[in-house]
Amino acid sequence: MSSALTEVRRSTVAETAVERPDRKKKPPTLRKARTFYLFVAPWVLGFIGLTVFPLGYAFWLSLTDSDGLSPRTHFVGFQNYVDIFHDPLTLSSLAKTGMFALVTVPLSILAGLLLAVMVNQPVRARGLYRALIYLPAVVPPVGAALTFRLIFDRDAGAANGILSTLGANPITWLVDPNARYVLYALVLWGCGGSMIISLAGLQDIPRELLEAAQVDGASYWQSFTRITIPLLSPVILFQVITGMIGSLQSFAPLLLSSGSLSGAGAVPQGNYLYMIHVFAQYFSASRFGYASAMLWLLFAVILLVTLLIIKVSARTVFYTVEPEGASK
Amino acid sequence: MTTTNAGLSRRRFLALGSAAAGGALAVGCSPASSTNTPAAAPGTGSAAKGTVTVMSQSGEFGPKEAKAAGQALGLTVKTVEYDLTKLTAMLASGNPPDVVRGMGATDTPYLVARQVAENLDPYFAKSTLIKADDIDPVNDLWRYDGEKQGSGPRYGFAKDYSQDCTIWFNSALYDAAKVTHPSATTPLLLDELLDEGKRLVKRQGAKVSVYGLNPNGLGLFTQLSWLTDLAGGKLTSDDLASVDFSSSEAQRALTWYLDYAKAGIGPTVLNPDPNGWDGPTFQAGRMATTLSGYWLGGLFAGDPKSAKVAGFAPAPQFDTGRRISPCFGATGLWMPKASKNKDAAWAVMEWFLAGDPAKARATGGWGIPPLKSLQKLMPQKLPYQKQAYEVQMAEQQHFSVTSSTPYVRQDAINAIITRELPKAIKGTMTAGQFADTLNSQINPQLADGKKRLR
Numbered sequence: 001m002s003s004a005l006t007e008v009r010r011s012t013v014a015e016t017a018v019e020r021p022d023r024k025k026k027p028p029t030l031r032k033a034r035t036f037y038l039f040v041a042p043w044v045l046g047f048i049g050l051t052v053f054p055l056g057y058a059f060w061l062s063l064t065d066s067d068g069l070s071p072r073t074h075f076v077g078f079q080n081y082v083d084i085f086h087d088p089l090t091l092s093s094l095a096k097t098g099m100f101a102l103v104t105v106p107l108s109i110l111a112g113l114l115l116a117v118m119v120n121q122p123v124r125a126r127g128l129y130r131a132l133i134y135l136p137a138v139v140p141p142v143g144a145a146l147t148f149r150l151i152f153d154r155d156a157g158a159a160n161g162i163l164s165t166l167g168a169n170p171i172t173w174l175v176d177p178n179a180r181y182v183l184y185a186l187v188l189w190g191c192g193g194s195m196i197i198s199l200a201g202l203q204d205i206p207r208e209l210l211e212a213a214q215v216d217g218a219s220y221w222q223s224f225t226r227i228t229i230p231l232l233s234p235v236i237l238f239q240v241i242t243g244m245i246g247s248l249q250s251f252a253p254l255l256l257s258s259g260s261l262s263g264a265g266a267v268p269q270g271n272y273l274y275m276i277h278v279f280a281q282y283f284s285a286s287r288f289g290y291a292s293a294m295l296w297l298l299f300a301v302i303l304l305v306t307l308l309i310i311k312v313s314a315r316t317v318f319y320t321v322e323p324e325g326a327s328k
Numbered sequence: 329m330t331t332t333n334a335g336l337s338r339r340r341f342l343a344l345g346s347a348a349a350g351g352a353l354a355v356g357c358s359p360a361s362s363t364n365t366p367a368a369a370p371g372t373g374s375a376a377k378g379t380v381t382v383m384s385q386s387g388e389f390g391p392k393e394a395k396a397a398g399q400a401l402g403l404t405v406k407t408v409e410y411d412l413t414k415l416t417a418m419l420a421s422g423n424p425p426d427v428v429r430g431m432g433a434t435d436t437p438y439l440v441a442r443q444v445a446e447n448l449d450p451y452f453a454k455s456t457l458i459k460a461d462d463i464d465p466v467n468d469l470w471r472y473d474g475e476k477q478g479s480g481p482r483y484g485f486a487k488d489y490s491q492d493c494t495i496w497f498n499s500a501l502y503d504a505a506k507v508t509h510p511s512a513t514t515p516l517l518l519d520e521l522l523d524e525g526k527r528l529v530k531r532q533g534a535k536v537s538v539y540g541l542n543p544n545g546l547g548l549f550t551q552l553s554w555l556t557d558l559a560g561g562k563l564t565s566d567d568l569a570s571v572d573f574s575s576s577e578a579q580r581a582l583t584w585y586l587d588y589a590k591a592g593i594g595p596t597v598l599n600p601d602p603n604g605w606d607g608p609t610f611q612a613g614r615m616a617t618t619l620s621g622y623w624l625g626g627l628f629a630g631d632p633k634s635a636k637v638a639g640f641a642p643a644p645q646f647d648t649g650r651r652i653s654p655c656f657g658a659t660g661l662w663m664p665k666a667s668k669n670k671d672a673a674w675a676v677m678e679w680f681l682a683g684d685p686a687k688a689r690a691t692g693g694w695g696i697p698p699l700k701s702l703q704k705l706m707p708q709k710l711p712y713q714k715q716a717y718e719v720q721m722a723e724q725q726h727f728s729v730t731s732s733t734p735y736v737r738q739d740a741i742n743a744i745i746t747r748e749l750p751k752a753i754k755g756t757m758t759a760g761q762f763a764d765t766l767n768s769q770i771n772p773q774l775a776d777g778k779k780r781l782r
Binding site: 065067068069070071072074149150153154155156157160164169170172174175176266268269272280283284285286287 | 412413416419420439441442443444532533534535536537597598599600602736737739740742743746747750773776777779780781782
């Protein structure tokens with residue numbers, strides 16, 4: 001049996017050796033290039049069709065006064081971009097969005113990290129805990145927002161039900177100024193996603209390092225701050241960048257306020273984030289040109305914020321493996 | 329054979345990729361890729377053939393109705409769920425649906441001013457199902473002459489309608505609060521309505537368990553326009569290019585609404601009804617009075633508990649003697665100018681708006697039929713249906729057309745009102761300041777909209 005297998009292997013090797021000279025007809029770099037391009041083609045085609053083309057179309061729209069319906073569209077140059085900087089509502093919504101991101105991103109990452117540390121402990125049924133904590137992250141945002149609206153309804157909600165049981169007055173949760181706290185709670189509700197990423201990072205930390213620190217007399221807190229956090233820093237950086245991008249594009253207040261896409265006007269002022277204003281400009285005010293310019297401005301802001309984070313993090317993020325080219 | 333393999337350079341690859349994607353998009357967007365077939369199939373000799381795409385809500389004109397239309401008319405009828413974003417994209421690509429759902433009261437001037445709606449007068453002229461003398465006046469909301477609504481060509485037709493400020497009340501809640509039922513013939517005064525709402529509201533501690541009144545209707549701007557009209561004024565200027573919330577009549581309207589909102593007796597932007605609309609709240613016995621219009625009664629036919637307590641009353645009025653019972657919807661169908669199959673589209677519209685489906689709708693009680701001849705089919709079996717029918721028939725004479733502005737969507741105006749209203753309700757802004765704020769924010773939007781239509 002064994003000798004038969006050996007024979008088969010030998011013959012295969014021999015055939016391969018015979019075929020090799022034919023393959024040499026095409027330079028290996030071209031073969032590699034073709035394979036590469038074939039593999040990336042589906043993504044590139046999707047990228048061109050679903051990203052580059054819409055971006056270009058939105059940019060063209062941003063140079064017009066299009067209302068989305070009328071065939072009478074006029075070229076207005078960069079007037080929409082100029083108007084943005086004279087529109088107090090746009091600027092205030094941008095500021096609110098920045099504040100929203102600054103509050104919710106660190107909170108989500110911190111909550112996710114703490115939960116990850118907890119469920120990384122060798123406790124019984126930790127798989128169950130991990131699943132339960134992660135579960136809200138897989139609930140569709142619309143469903144989560146609807147549930148929150150019901151929980152925090154002034155007259156019929158469970159939150160005020162508990163308060164009234166305790167003898168407290170009902171709170172109008174879904175309007176200013178309380179609505180922003182409900183919004184923060186809704187965002188934190190999905191921190192299971194952050195937990196999973198942090199948990200993967202924690203499990204990647206070599207146990208020997210922590211044991212060595214323990215042998216050297218380091219406390220748990222010292223190990224956590226001087227070994228765990230630095231080694232988790234690339235994971236945290238990833239979460240900061242993706243979290244910031246997600247927060248700057250957040251649409252959650254609309255779902256929380258009305259549950260429908262026609263209710264931008266019902267969003268409390270405290271939660272009137274940039275994307276809500278963009279949506280209102282597109283589909284309530286029918287200012288397609290202006291709204292497209294707003295989106296391009298947001299794109300520039302996100303790009304700047306991301307570059308800034310990467311620049312600032314250069315000295316605080318530690319990679320166990322040097323990034324390619326870093327040693328040059 | 330030797331071939332020269334030029335390879336696939338990055339530049340060439342990207343160029344090919346772009347061309348392929350662009351081609352795919354161009355095909356997707358081009359009129360040639362329309363699902364519509366030519367207006368007349370070869371050899372049939374009839375124009376009303378081919379495929380018609382209807383954009384509506386599935387509960388109104390869904391696949392079931394499409395199949396029935398196809399069978400009745402010998403057409404292929406496809407449906408697309410109504411979605412403003414999708415409609416905009418379809419219109420922009422030059423491939424719109426052939427028939428679209430719309431609200432005549434608010435959509436007509438906006439669509440016509442943007443040259444997207446087809447003038448249907450030639451179709452009405454030759455219609456066998458819709459006769460001019462049978463058309464209910466509410467369909468004038470689908471007419472626009474370029475300056476005002478109510479005259480000029482017809483651009484659509486209502487599937488059914490309601491006079492949206494008529495009252496539904498829960499008689500059991502009125503009896504429990506020892507409040508006299510609203511008269512079926514004499515309209516309540518708005519101040520009486522407010523007082524009754526205060527007596528009808530039920531609270532559990534600081535929470536409201538039964539709303540006394542909901543006068544919010546289909547949107548605050550239309551409600552405030554109506555209230556201003558009742559007070560003897562006009563909110564929108566004659567050229568529809570500006571609003572004035574500062575007039576004494578508009579101030580009376582604003583003050584009445586703010587009194588209602590501050591009283592905490594019904595849903596407001598500060599305390600919205602979690603159900604989102606009045607139906608479930610009324611059925612649950614948690615709403616005493618609502619200005620919702622006849623159509624809400626359709627809900628009670630299958631709900632004996634609500635049917636037993638529901639009562640219908642005329643739209644209220646101020647003490648000015650003006651009696652106006654408006655329609656803010658007149659929901660129906662219109663045809664995009666760029667429709668590829670207009671004759672077939674009209675056949676579907678005519679069938680749906682005046683054919684068998686219209687008769688079936690008339691008996692359902694979910695609205696008033698748009699044709700006078702169908703109105704006798706409205707349900708009158710149950711006591712509440714009979715009472716509502718009588719009140720509604722008498723109410724029709726108080727309908728009149730109020731022009732909507734063509735320059736901005738009502739949504740945009742409502743968004744501004746809703747945004748500023750909380751300050752006025754909380755008292756951080758007086759009614760006068762509220763009016764000034766609304767004027768200063770809405771008028772530039774109207775001016776901008778007018779400029780863009782130049």
